[in-house]
Amino acid sequence: MTCINKWNSLLAERFEWIDVAAVHPFAGQVQSSANPPGYSDAEVEALNSLTENLSHAVATEIHKLEFENVHYETYVTDTPIANFIRELVGGIEKITGDAKFTKRLNAEIEREFIVRALAGPRAQMMLDTEAYMDFLRNGVIPLRFSRKDNKELKDLLSDDINEVRTSNGDWQGVGTYDREKRFTPDNNAAVHTLINRIYRDAGAYEIATAYMGCELVLAGITLQVCRSTDRHWKMTCNDQPTKQLEILHFDPKQGMIKSIHYLNDVTLGDGPFKYIPTSHRWQDDPLRRMAAKTNGVTNYLNNEAERARFLRLPKALQNCAIIGSVLPDGSSLADRLLAREHPYTTEEADAVLFDPGGLHRGGIVDGDGERVNLQIMFRAAINGQPF
Numbered sequence: 281m282t283c284i285n286k287w288n289s290l291l292a293e294r295f296e297w298i299d300v301a302a303v304h305p306f307a308g309q310v311q312s313s314a315n316p317p318g319y320s321d322a323e324v325e326a327l328n329s330l331t332e333n334l335s336h337a338v339a340t341e342i343h344k345l346e347f348e349n350v351h352y353e354t355y356v357t358d359t360p361i362a363n364f365i366r367e368l369v370g371g372i373e374k375i376t377g378d379a380k381f382t383k384r385l386n387a388e389i390e391r392e393f394i395v396r397a398l399a400g401p402r403a404q405m406m407l408d409t410e411a412y413m414d415f416l417r418n419g420v421i422p423l424r425f426s427r428k429d430n431k432e433l434k435d436l437l438s439d440d441i442n443e444v445r446t447s448n449g450d451w452q453g454v455g456t457y458d459r460e461k462r463f464t465p466d467n468n469a470a471v472h473t474l475i476n477r478i479y480r481d482a483g484a485y486e487i488a489t490a491y492m493g494c495e496l497v498l499a500g501i502t503l504q505v506c507r508s509t510d511r512h513w514k515m516t517c518n519d520q521p522t523k524q525l526e527i528l529h530f531d532p533k534q535g536m537i538k539s540i541h542y543l544n545d546v547t548l549g550d551g552p553f554k555y556i557p558t559s560h561r562w563q564d565d566p567l568r569r570m571a572a573k574t575n576g577v578t579n580y581l582n583n584e585a586e587r588a589r590f591l592r593l594p595k596a597l598q599n600c601a602i603i604g605s606v607l608p609d610g611s612s613l614a615d616r617l618l619a620r621e622h623p624y625t626t627e628e629a630d631a632v633l634f635d636p637g638g639l640h641r642g643g644i645v646d647g648d649g650e651r652v653n654l655q656i657m658f659r660a661a662i663n664g665q666p667f
């Protein structure tokens with residue numbers, strides 16, 4: 281393993297930086313340049329100044345964490361930078377009254393700092409393998425397992441697959457799938473042991489650990505059966521017509537690598553996992569990205585009241601990570617994203633390992649199609665415990 285800057289090594293490549301986090305959910309709708317409603321000029325000025333200072337503080341700290349060794353506990357104790365950020369976010373909360381947004385934003389900032397402190401300069405480790413370089417370049421790689429391993433996994437899960445396939449599919453709301461079963465080391469130790477073993481044998485742990493620069497542990501396995509009647513992917517702007525890029529998003533939490541592991545034959549009509557290669561590198565202002573993630577889980581924009589609450593945020597924080605559900609069909613960005621989206625069928629992959637910080641979606645099934653898969657989550661860990 282060599283230690284060089286993993287991003288610099290790719291700078292020679294030409295790729296398009298797309299300011300994804302900056303997509304405004306109401307792009308295409310009438311947007312005035314006037315102040316958000318209900319604020320005095322002085323309040324707008326204060327909001328803008330707080331946001332600007334916060335953006336600067338977050339960007340500076342993240343840059344520092346990428347190049348210096350800082351102990352992660354720095355950010356869970358009373359330090360000047362943590363207090364300063366809390367104070368700025370508190371100022372925004374005081375004016376907007378939107379504690380739901382600000383509390384989550386603060387948690388997201390702290391989480392991002394801790395994950396980056398855990399990785400630190402070690403995140404610049406490189407594995408000299410083709411699979412690793414593909415993962416680094418694209419944010420995603422197809423995985424193949426031996427026929428024996430695939431059979432062992434399907435045999436182990438056959439009763440569970442039957443149970444989930446024949447369940448009635450009552451969607452329990454945001455954060456769940458229409459038909460699912462979650463495995464923990466307590467309720468199914470055998471599947472945890474097997475997944476750990478086959479992902480190690482396939483080199484996936486090695487790739488993910490080098491990429492993250494810190495210890496990773498298997499922290500979640502969900503069996504999922506997707507059908508065309510599913511509702512789980514229509515959770516943002518759910519009173520609006522379905523978009524061509526519906527639910528294309530980047531994940532709300534930092535510090536994870538995921539895999540979609542197919543358990544049946546998945547064709548284009550069966551809701552294959554889709555990823556936009558290289559989109560994990562389309563970064564812009566870190567605060568804006570964190571605000572987009574925060575909005576993605578604190579405001580689903582499902583009615584006029586929620587959209588009005590969103591519009592009361594400082595303009596620079598009006599972004600949404602679920603961009604596919606808010607980007608108008610036919611806009612130039614939507615067309616570019618659609619053209620670059622890559623679907624992974626079982627012709628190409630038994631599983632797909634990906635950085636959920638890149639744009640992805642899946643499970644949108646046509647007609648009689650069906651997708652049976654595991655969603656597997658690896659998380660950054662502290663002393664063996666997922667963080």
Ligand SMILES: [Fe+2]
Binds near residue numbers: 529530531636640
């Ligand atoms: Fe996701």
